Amino acid sequence: MAQHGPDEDGLSSVAVRRGLLCGTALCTSDLSLQPLHHAILQDCNLVTAEYEMKWDAIQSRPHIPDYSAADKLVAFATDNALAFHGHTLWWHEAIPEVYREGSDADFAEAALQHLDMTVTRYTGRLTSWDVINEALEPAHGREDGLRRSRFLDALGPDYIATAFSRAAVLDPTAVLVLNEMGLEYDLPEAETKRRMMLSLLERELARGTPIACLGIQSHLTALEQPREHPRLRAFLREIGRMGLNVMITEMDVSDHLCPRDQRRRDAIVADTYRAYLDLVLDESSILAVSTWGFTDGSTWLNSFRPRADGAPQRPLLLDRALRRKPAWHAVRKALLRVNHAAGPAQPDPGAEPSH
Ligand code: G3I
Numbered sequence: 200m201a202q203h204g205p206d207e208d209g210l211s212s213v214a215v216r217r218g219l220l221c222g223t224a225l226c227t228s229d230l231s232l233q234p235l236h237h238a239i240l241q242d243c244n245l246v247t248a249e250y251e252m253k254w255d256a257i258q259s260r261p262h263i264p265d266y267s268a269a270d271k272l273v274a275f276a277t278d279n280a281l282a283f284h285g286h287t288l289w290w291h292e293a294i295p296e297v298y299r300e301g302s303d304a305d306f307a308e309a310a311l312q313h314l315d316m317t318v319t320r321y322t323g324r325l326t327s328w329d330v331i332n333e334a335l336e337p338a339h340g341r342e343d344g345l346r347r348s349r350f351l352d353a354l355g356p357d358y359i360a361t362a363f364s365r366a367a368v369l370d371p372t373a374v375l376v377l378n379e380m381g382l383e384y385d386l387p388e389a390e391t392k393r394r395m396m397l398s399l400l401e402r403e404l405a406r407g408t409p410i411a412c413l414g415i416q417s418h419l420t421a422l423e424q425p426r427e428h429p430r431l432r433a434f435l436r437e438i439g440r441m442g443l444n445v446m447i448t449e450m451d452v453s454d455h456l457c458p459r460d461q462r463r464r465d466a467i468v469a470d471t472y473r474a475y476l477d478l479v480l481d482e483s484s485i486l487a488v489s490t491w492g493f494t495d496g497s498t499w500l501n502s503f504r505p506r507a508d509g510a511p512q513r514p515l516l517l518d519r520a521l522r523r524k525p526a527w528h529a530v531r532k533a534l535l536r537v538n539h540a541a542g543p544a545q546p547d548p549g550a551e552p553s554h
Pocket of ligand 1: 416
């Protein structure tokens with residue numbers, strides 16, 4: 200019998216015992232699927248808009264903002280006492296068509312108006328905002344590592360301070376997050392990006408930019424993401440020394456390099472989740488852990504990272520039939536694990552039978 204609320208052995212119940220939020224990204228189309236709706240409520244106390252709260256989705260018709268989908272998602276969270284993570288106010292990949300060309304002055308006016316209108320609309324109802332998404336792109340050659348984007352062109356490097364300062368005034372209760380991709384990888388370019396992120400945060404915090412939290416997207420690849428990752432540990436410790444919290448904002452584990460055999464694939468994916476979460480929970484003050492979709496039926500990875508053998512990806516915690524996979528158990532074990540920083544987790548009434 201599906202429950203309407205959190206399962207006492209579910210992920211959010213375990214997360215709460217550690218003072219964490221645990222959740223997923225969803226779309227309004229997910230809300231009409233009752234079984235999925237219930238599965239999310241059993242395991243999640245946090246939800247994020249996968250795409251319907253982005254500028255291009257809200258302004259899909261020029262100059263006519265439509266918040267109806269975003270409103271539905273926020274209402275779902277409010278009605279079910281879930282935290283809501285807003286995603287995302289300014290992202291170079293979510294600029295409405297009508298504003299991609301035109302003058303910098305017009306773009307700046309439109310971007311600022313969108314930010315003001317959107318933050319004001321939900322003020323007091325969102326736990327946190329991805330104010331800016333993917334600000335860095337070292338390959339663009341700037342010394343500060345900033346991505347060359349319309350935001351940078353129109354508002355200059357101050358665009359980050361501008362966005363966070365305005366959001367802080369309009370919604371003083373929301374945790375303001377700078378969200379980034381690729382900080383978690385074990386690659387030379389990822390280390391460059393980590394260094395540039397530390398410099399960016401140092402500069403912005405020194406000038407008083409109200410960034411409270413670093414969002415680490417965490418789109419991982421099984422058999423590529425290392426179980427041990429000293430450079431990531433060192434980076435997370437630096438972030439902690441700056442007094443910043445961390446949110447794991449978009450976690451999933453692509454299995455495109457894994458063997459086709461489902462049991463082996465699921466085991467490798469689960470181990471990747473476990474090792475990654477053990478590391479980040481050890482090294483950071485984590486506010487939330489969110490996956491990017493909750494079941495294998497709703498992953499962006501089938502289009503972004505299709506498997507060579509054509510088999511559907513199995514990157515998330517529940518399978519297409521909403522059954523809990525080894526990855527679900529792995530995440531639960533990581534959430535239960537004793538964290539030296541936060542003290543021991545509470546005893547687990549619903550411990551998974553040991554294999
Ligand atoms: O559902 C509508 C459909 O009704 C419509 O006919 C169709 C044609 O426009 O669009 C469909 O919506 C698409 C939606 O995905 C659902 O599939 C949107 O166009 C499409 O833009 C949207 O893509 C999202 C993408 O960001 C761009 O916003 C993906 O769902 C989402 O997973 C992806 O998420 C990003 C994060 O925001 C940032 N980090 C990387 C991550 C993956 O790219």
